[in-house]
Amino acid sequence: MAATMNSSPWMWAVVGVAAVTGLTTYEYWDRAIGTRKRNDIPKLPKHLTTPMLGNAPAVLKRFTTDHLDALNEKRKMIGNVWLLSLPGRQMVITYNVADVECIMKDPYLFVKGEASHKMVFPFFGHGIFAVDGEEWKIQRKTGSNIFTVKNFKDHFGPVFLEESDLMCKHMSESASQNLPIDMQDLLLRCTIDGFARIALGTDVQALRTQGSNVNGKYRLPDVDFMIAFDGLLAILTKRFINPLYHISEMFDGTYGEILKHKSVLDEFALKMIRERTEKPLDKDRLSRPMDLLDFFLAAEVDANSEEYLRDVMLNYIIAGRDTTAQTCSWLLWEVAKHPHVEERLREEFTRILGDGPLDYSNLKDMRFSVAVWHETLRLHGNVPNAIRVATDDVTLPSGTKLLKGDIVQWSSWCMARNEEIWGEDANEFKPERWLNEEGNLIRVSQYQWPVFNCGPRICLGMNMATHEALILMSDIYRRFHLELVNEDDKSKWGVWNEDPAKRRGRYGLGVTLSMRGGVEFKVHHVSK
Numbered sequence: 001m002a003a004t005m006n007s008s009p010w011m012w013a014v015v016g017v018a019a020v021t022g023l024t025t026y027e028y029w030d031r032a033i034g035t036r037k038r039n040d041i042p043k044l045p046k047h048l049t050t051p052m053l054g055n056a057p058a059v060l061k062r063f064t065t066d067h068l069d070a071l072n073e074k075r076k077m078i079g080n081v082w083l084l085s086l087p088g089r090q091m092v093i094t095y096n097v098a099d100v101e102c103i104m105k106d107p108y109l110f111v112k113g114e115a116s117h118k119m120v121f122p123f124f125g126h127g128i129f130a131v132d133g134e135e136w137k138i139q140r141k142t143g144s145n146i147f148t149v150k151n152f153k154d155h156f157g158p159v160f161l162e163e164s165d166l167m168c169k170h171m172s173e174s175a176s177q178n179l180p181i182d183m184q185d186l187l188l189r190c191t192i193d194g195f196a197r198i199a200l201g202t203d204v205q206a207l208r209t210q211g212s213n214v215n216g217k218y219r220l221p222d223v224d225f226m227i228a229f230d231g232l233l234a235i236l237t238k239r240f241i242n243p244l245y246h247i248s249e250m251f252d253g254t255y256g257e258i259l260k261h262k263s264v265l266d267e268f269a270l271k272m273i274r275e276r277t278e279k280p281l282d283k284d285r286l287s288r289p290m291d292l293l294d295f296f297l298a299a300e301v302d303a304n305s306e307e308y309l310r311d312v313m314l315n316y317i318i319a320g321r322d323t324t325a326q327t328c329s330w331l332l333w334e335v336a337k338h339p340h341v342e343e344r345l346r347e348e349f350t351r352i353l354g355d356g357p358l359d360y361s362n363l364k365d366m367r368f369s370v371a372v373w374h375e376t377l378r379l380h381g382n383v384p385n386a387i388r389v390a391t392d393d394v395t396l397p398s399g400t401k402l403l404k405g406d407i408v409q410w411s412s413w414c415m416a417r418n419e420e421i422w423g424e425d426a427n428e429f430k431p432e433r434w435l436n437e438e439g440n441l442i443r444v445s446q447y448q449w450p451v452f453n454c455g456p457r458i459c460l461g462m463n464m465a466t467h468e469a470l471i472l473m474s475d476i477y478r479r480f481h482l483e484l485v486n487e488d489d490k491s492k493w494g495v496w497n498e499d500p501a502k503r504r505g506r507y508g509l510g511v512t513l514s515m516r517g518g519v520e521f522k523v524h525h526v527s528k
Contacts, residue, residue: 028052034088041083041092041400044074054085056241063241065494066505068384072414080420081400084409088243091387091407095415098397101447103388103408104455107132110408113389119239120511122258123232123265126308127315139312140460142299146198146292147460152360152467156198160468161357163194164475166207171480173211174218175523180485181218182518183332187325187472192226194468195320199292199313200272217520228264229318230510231257237510269310277306292316319461322512323382324468329515330380331372331473334429336484336521341431342477344368346526349474358474360467367441371434373469374441374449378422379429381451382512384413412450413513421448482521492517 030046031037032054043049048058062070071093074082080095094100103110111132117124124130128139167190174181189206196203204225211220235258239245249255276293290298296312335342348368349358363370387409390402402408419426425433434442446452452459459465476482490496494505494516508514 028054031085032056032087032090035085035090036403038083038090041081042078043083043085044078049085053087054090056086059084059086059241062494064509067509068411068413068507069495069504071385071411072417075414075418080418081398086241086243089407091409092400092402093409093411094396094398094400095410095418095421096396096398097415097421097445097448099400099408100410100415100450100454101445102394102396103410104447104450104453104457107136107456109391109394110388111391112387113407116387116389119245120236122262123236123318124315125311127311129315129319130311136457140457142296143292143312143316143460145295146290147464149360152464156464156467157360157471159194159197160471163190163207164471166190166193167472168475168479170207170211170218170220171476171523172525175480175525177213177218178522179213179216179218180520180522182520183482184326184329184515184518185220187328188226188321189220189223190472191325191468192229192317192321195317197291198320199316200269201276201291201293202272204268224264225268228261229321232261232265233318233511234509235261265314266310269313270306273306273309273313316461318512319459320464322514323459323461323465324472326512326514327373327376327380327382327465328469328472329519330513331376331469332476332482332521333484333515333519334376334379335372336482338429341372342481345372345473346477349478353474353478355478358471363467363470366470367435367439368431369470369473370441370466371431373466373473374434375429375431377451378416378449380507380513381412381416383451383453384507384513385409385411386450386453410450415448415450477526479526481524481526483524484519485522486520489517492519 028035029051030043030049033052035054044055044058048055050057059067059070074093075095081099082093084091084093112130113132117130120130126135128136128143131139167186170186171181186207193203193206193208204223206223206226207220209220209223211218213219235254242248249258273293276297293309293313296309335345345368348366352362352365358366387407390404390406390408392404394402396402396408415421417426422433436442446454446458452462452465486492487500492506492515493503494507495503497503506516508516
C-alpha cells in the first residue's frame with residue numbers, strides 16, 4: 001500500500017504529461033506549435049507536415065543543399081500563395097506580382113520587424129538594411145546624396161577601373177601559369193576593395209597582393225576581413241531556421257565565433273571612423289570626392305556614435321560587394337555555357353570602346369551587355385528571398401488575408417522561374433528577352449523583377465552596380481576567353497548527380513546568392 005501511495009505522484013505526473021502532450025498534438029497535428037490555425041490559405045501536403053513541428057523537418061532536410069529548388073517545387077505543387085509553418089514562425093509565401101507590389105509600396109504597413117533585426121544585429125546593427133521607420137528614412141536620405149551621376153563619373157568610375165585593372169592582372173598571371181582561378185573569389189576581392197574605398201576611403205588589401213600556385217590553382221592569400229565578413233553572415237543565416245539560436249549559440253561555440261568575426265570587422269571600420277572624426281572636414285578634404293563616411297559625418301546624424309557609423313558603413317559595403325561580385329560570377333558561368341553570348345558581348349564592347357575604358361556615359365549604348373546583366377539578375381538575383389511583417393490587418397490583391405504580426409515572404413529566385421510571369425522559357429538564360437525588335441532595352445515592372453528590391457526601399461546603388469558590372473565585363477571579355485572547369489566537383493553542388501541536368505543547389509547558403517564552392521575558369525588571352 002505504501003509503495004502504491006509513494007508512486008502515485010509520479011504516476012499522476014506521467015499521466016499529466018501524457019495528457020498535455022496528447023492535447024497539444026491534437027491541437028497542432030497539422031501545423032507547428034505556437035502558430036495560428038489557418039484554413040483559408042493552402043498548406044503543404046501531409047507528407048511534408050509533422051505534428052507540432054509543422055514543416056520544419058521538411059525545410060531542414062533541404063535547407064543546406066537546395067532550399068531554393070525546394071521552394072520552387074512547392075510553388076509548382078501548390079500555387080503562387082501558400083502557408084509555411086515553423087515552430088513559432090508561420091509564414092505566408094506569395095509569388096503573386098500584385099501582392100509583392102502591395103507589400104513593398106508601404107514600408108510602414110510592412111516592416112522587417114524586430115525578430116529579423118535581432119537575428120542579423122551582430123553584422124547589420126542599426127544599418128539601413130536592418131531597420132525600419134525613421135532610422136531607415138534618415139539613412140536613406142543621407143545615403144542618396146552620394147549616388148549621383150556626378151559621383152558615378154568623377155569618383156566611382158575611376159575606383160572601379162583601378163580595381164578592375166588589378167583584377168585583370170591576376171587573371172593574366174593565372175593564364176601565364178596555365179592555372180585555373182576562382183573568379184568568384186577574385187571578383188569579391190575586387191568589389192570589397194572598391195566599395196571599401198567608396199564607403200571609408202580605404203581598401204582591405206584584398207587584391208593588392210601576390211597570387212601563387214596552391215594545389216594546382218591560382219590563389220591569393222586569405223584576408224582576415226573577408227573571412228570574418230563571410231563567416232559572420234554564414235552564422236546569421238542559420239538563425240532563420242533555429243528559433244532557439246539565442247540559447248544554442250551559447251553552448252555550441254557559435255557565440256564565440258560571432259564575437260571573433262565581429263571584432264575583426266569592428267576594428268577595421270572603427271579605426272577609419274576614429275581617424276576621420278579626429279580630423280574635421282576641412283577645405284582640402286571637401287575639394288576631393290566625398291565618401292559615404294564624409295556624408296554621414298557632415299549630416300550630423302548620430303555623428304558622434306562610432307557604433308552607428310560602423311553599422312552604416314558595413315551595410316553599404318555588403319551591398320556594394322556582394323551584388324556585383326556574386327552576380328558577375330553567375331554571369332561568367334552562364335556566358336561560358338552560351339558561346340554566342342560571349343561573342344556578342346566581345347563585339348559590342350570592342351565596337352563601342354575600342355581599347356579605351358568604359359565611362360558612365362557609355363552605358364546607354366551597351367544594350368546587349370545590359371540585357372545580359374539583367375537576365376543574370378533575373379535568374380540569379382542577389383537576395384533570393386525577402387521577408388516582411390504586417391503591422392496591421394490587410395488583404396492582399398490575391399485575396400490572401402494577413403493579420404497583424406503575420407510574416408509574409410516572397411522569392412525573386414522562384415518568381416524568375418514562374419512561367420506565369422516570364423513565359424514558357426522562364427527557366428532559360430535568354431538575354432534577348434530584354435530587347436525589342438529594334439534592339440532597344442525593354443523595361444519591366446520592378447515588382448515583377450524585384451532584384452534590386454522595389455518600392456520606396458528600391459536599391460540606391462542599382463545604377464552604380466550596373467556601371468561597375470559593365471566595367472568588369474568589358475575588361476574581362478575584351479582581354480580574355482574564360483573556359484569553365486571543375487563543374488563535376490561534388491562540393492560545388494548541394495545535390496550532385498552523374499547527369500548534370502539532375503544536379504541542384506549550385507548556390508550556397510547565405511543572405512546573398514553566392515556560388516557554392518566558387519566558380520573556376522582557365523583563362524585564355526584573346527588575340528587582337
